[in-house]
Amino acid sequence: MADGSPKTMTLTLHVWRQKNARAAGAFQTYKATGVSPDQSFLEMLDLVNEDLIGRGQEPIAFDHDCREGICGMCSLMINGEPHGPERGTTTCQLHMRHFHDGDEIVIEPWRARAFPVVRDLVVDRGAFDRLIQAGGYVSVNAGGAPDANSVPIPKKEADLAMDAAACIGCGACVAACPNASAMLFVGAKMSQLRHLPQGKPEQTKRALNMLNRADKEGFGACRNHFECEAACPKEIPRRVMAEAFRDYVTAAVNRDDG
Amino acid sequence: MSEGERVVRGAKPPLEVVIDFVRSSVGAKVIMAVTGLALWGFVIGHLVGNLQIFQGPEPLNAYGEMLHSLGHGAGLWVVRAALLAIVLSHIFFGLRLAAMNRAARGPVGYRTKQSLRTNTAAMTMAVSGIVILAFIVFHLFHFTIGGITELPPLDEKGRTDVFLMVFQAFKTPWIVVVYVVGQTLLLSHLTHGTVSLWQSLGLHHPVWTPALRVAGRALGVSIFAGNIGIPLAIFFFWK
Numbered sequence: 001m002a003d004g005s006p007k008t009m010t011l012t013l014h015v016w017r018q019k020n021a022r023a024a025g026a027f028q029t030y031k032a033t034g035v036s037p038d039q040s041f042l043e044m045l046d047l048v049n050e051d052l053i054g055r056g057q058e059p060i061a062f063d064h065d066c067r068e069g070i071c072g073m074c075s076l077m078i079n080g081e082p083h084g085p086e087r088g089t090t091t092c093q094l095h096m097r098h099f100h101d102g103d104e105i106v107i108e109p110w111r112a113r114a115f116p117v118v119r120d121l122v123v124d125r126g127a128f129d130r131l132i133q134a135g136g137y138v139s140v141n142a143g144g145a146p147d148a149n150s151v152p153i154p155k156k157e158a159d160l161a162m163d164a165a166a167c168i169g170c171g172a173c174v175a176a177c178p179n180a181s182a183m184l185f186v187g188a189k190m191s192q193l194r195h196l197p198q199g200k201p202e203q204t205k206r207a208l209n210m211l212n213r214a215d216k217e218g219f220g221a222c223r224n225h226f227e228c229e230a231a232c233p234k235e236i237p238r239r240v241m242a243e244a245f246r247d248y249v250t251a252a253v254n255r256d257d258g
Numbered sequence: 259m260s261e262g263e264r265v266v267r268g269a270k271p272p273l274e275v276v277i278d279f280v281r282s283s284v285g286a287k288v289i290m291a292v293t294g295l296a297l298w299g300f301v302i303g304h305l306v307g308n309l310q311i312f313q314g315p316e317p318l319n320a321y322g323e324m325l326h327s328l329g330h331g332a333g334l335w336v337v338r339a340a341l342l343a344i345v346l347s348h349i350f351f352g353l354r355l356a357a358m359n360r361a362a363r364g365p366v367g368y369r370t371k372q373s374l375r376t377n378t379a380a381m382t383m384a385v386s387g388i389v390i391l392a393f394i395v396f397h398l399f400h401f402t403i404g405g406i407t408e409l410p411p412l413d414e415k416g417r418t419d420v421f422l423m424v425f426q427a428f429k430t431p432w433i434v435v436v437y438v439v440g441q442t443l444l445l446s447h448l449t450h451g452t453v454s455l456w457q458s459l460g461l462h463h464p465v466w467t468p469a470l471r472v473a474g475r476a477l478g479v480s481i482f483a484g485n486i487g488i489p490l491a492i493f494f495f496w497k
C-alpha cells in the first residue's frame with residue numbers, strides 16, 4: 001500500500017449464524033482482517049464473506065439493497081445498538097472509522113416475535129407490510145397529477161408530515177424497544193398522512209386498524225422508554241406516537257368501526 | 259370487523275367499544291395512565307392530610323374523625339371502594355402488558371443490548387409497582403386494620419388517637435426502615451410514571467411536555483420528602 005493510505009484494522013466478529021427459520025442458531029467468531037476505515041460496515045461484511053466463500057464456507061446472510069441509507073433494507077444489531085453506534089445512521093452508511101483496531105463486535109439480527117429470523121442476520125419484516133395494508137394508505141382515486149399547490153397546506157403541517165415520512169421502515173425501532181413494540185413505525189406511517197388533507201378522512205379508522213393489527217402481529221406494547229427514538233436512523237420523533245395514541249382514543253370515543 | 263369497511267360514526271354498540279378498547283394494548287396503556295394519574299391525586303391528598311401531624315394531636319385527630327364521618331360514615335367506604343378499583347385495574351393491566359411484552363421479544367433474546375434513552379426507573383416499573391403493593395398492604399395492616407403494632411386507646415374526646423398511634427409506631431427502627439424503603443420505590447415509580455403518563459394520553463408538546471416532566475419530577479421528590487419526613491422527624495427529633 002502506498003504511503004499515506006490509512007492503516008487497516010483487524011476485528012473480531014461474533015456473528016449470529018442460523019441455517020433457516022426452524023434451525024437453532026448460535027454465535028460464530030470470525031476474524032476480519034485488512035479492514036479499511038473508509039469501508040462501510042456492509043463492505044466489511046462483504047470482505048469477510050469473500051474470504052468465507054474462498055474457503056468454501058457459507059457466507060453470512062444479511063439484508064441490504066440501496067446502500068445509500070434510503071431503502072430501509074439493511075439492519076443488524078451491532079454491539080447492542082440497532083444500526084451501530086452512530087446516531088441517525090443506517091448500517092450501510094456506518095463507516096469502519098468509528099471502530100478501532102482489535103475491537104470485538106457482536107452482530108445479531110433484530111429480535112422480535114413479529115420478525116422471525118429467516119437465515120443468519122436476515123429477518124422477515126413482512127409484519128410491517130401487513131401494518132401498511134391494514135391502514136397505512138389513503139383511499140383516493142389518484143387520477144391525473146394535480147396542479148402543484150392546488151391544495152394549500154400550511155408549512156407547519158407539511159413539515160410535520162414530511163418529518164414522519166422520513167421513516168424507511170427498517171425496523172430498528174422494534175429492535176431497540178425493550179418490548180419489541182412497533183409504535184414508532186406505526187406512528188410515523190399514521191403521522192405522514194394525518195397532517196395532510198388527503199389523509200384526514202381516514203385518520204381515526206387508520207389508528208384502529210393499524211394499531212389492532214400491530215397487536216395481532218405480536219408486537220409488544222409501548223411503555224414510553226423512547227429507545228426507538230434514539231435508535232431510529234431517520235430520527236423520527238416520539239411526537240408521532242403521542243398522535244397515534246390520541247387518534248386511537250378518539251376513534252374509540254367516536255365509536256368508529258375499524 | 260374486516261379491513262376496508264365503511265366508517266360509520268357511532269355505529270358500534272358501546273359495550274363492544276369498551277371491550278375492544280380494554281383488550282387492546284393502547285387501551286391498556288391509557289388505563290394505566292388514567293389510573294396512575296388518579297393515584298397521583300390520592301398520594302398528594304394523603305400526604306397533605308398527614309402533614310397535619312406537624313400541627314399537633316388536635317388537628318390530626320379531628321381530621322381523622324372528619325374522614326370517618328364523611329357522608330354519615332358512608333363517604334369513606336365510597337372512597338375506599340373507588341381506590342380499590344383503581345389500584346386493582348392499575349395492577350391488572352400493568353401485569354397484562356408486562357406479559358404481552360415478555361412474549362413480544364420472541365424465542366431468542368439479545369446477547370448484547372444497550373439502553374440509549376431509557377432509565378432504571380422505567381425498566382423496573384413492574385418491580386417497583388409490586389414492592390409498592392406490598393408496602394400498601396403492610397401500611398393498611400399497620401394503621402387501618404391493625405395487627406402490626408399495638409394501637410393506643412381513644413383520645414380524651416373519644417376519637418381514634420391517630421397522633422399517638424403514628425408517634426408510637428415511628429419510634430420503632432424497623433418500621434421507619436419499611437416506610438423509607440416503600441417511599442423510595444414510590445419515588446422511582448413516579449419518576450417514570452410522570453413522564454410516561456402524558457405521552458400515553460396522547461399529549462405531546464415541544465414546550466409543555468418538558469415543563470410537565472420537570473414539574474412532575476419536582477412533585478415526586480416533594481411527595482417523597484413529605485412522606486419520609488414524618489417517620490424520620492418522629493424517630494430522630496420528637497420526644
Ligand code: HEM
Nearest residue numbers: 223290291294297298352383384387388391451454455458
Ligand atoms: C399498587 C401497586 C402498583 C403496581 C403493581 C404498579 C404497577 C405499574 C406498572 C407495571 C406500570 C407500567 C410501567 C410502564 O409504563 O412501563 C405502572 C405505571 C404507572 N404507575 Fe403504577 N403501580 C402501582 C402503584 C402506583 C401508585 C401508588 C401510583 C401513584 C401514586 C402509580 C402511578 C403510576 C403512573 C403514573 C404510571 C405511568 C402510567 C403510564 O405508563 O402512562 N402506580 N404502574
Ligand code: FES
Nearest residue numbers: 067071072074092
Ligand atoms: S441498504 Fe438501503 S438503507 Fe441501508
